[in-house]
Amino acid sequence: MIKCTECKSTNLEYLPNVDGQSWVETTYIQKDGKWVAKVKAKNNDDKWVDVSKIDTNKIFYNDGMSFFSCLDCTAEIDGRYV
Secondary structure, eight states, X not given: OOOOTTTOOOOEEEOTTTTSOOSEEEEEEEXXXXXXXXXXXXXXXXXXXXXXXXXXXXXXXHOTTOEEEETTTOOEEEGGGO
């Protein structure tokens, strides 16, 4: 589990496309008049699959420049220093 380096909160937001090199693709699908995010990532067969949950290990494995933002104190956290 990642904690904010400033306030120790676990209420973090992962920003996979800060450097423009995202390993996940986000599209939006309209359902019942509302737009719902659909997140895809490539699996071991290099095929796009739906991702509803991503664990921390997968983030660090796929994103060498991971970046997080704390939603409680607005600190910005570079994943290299977590």
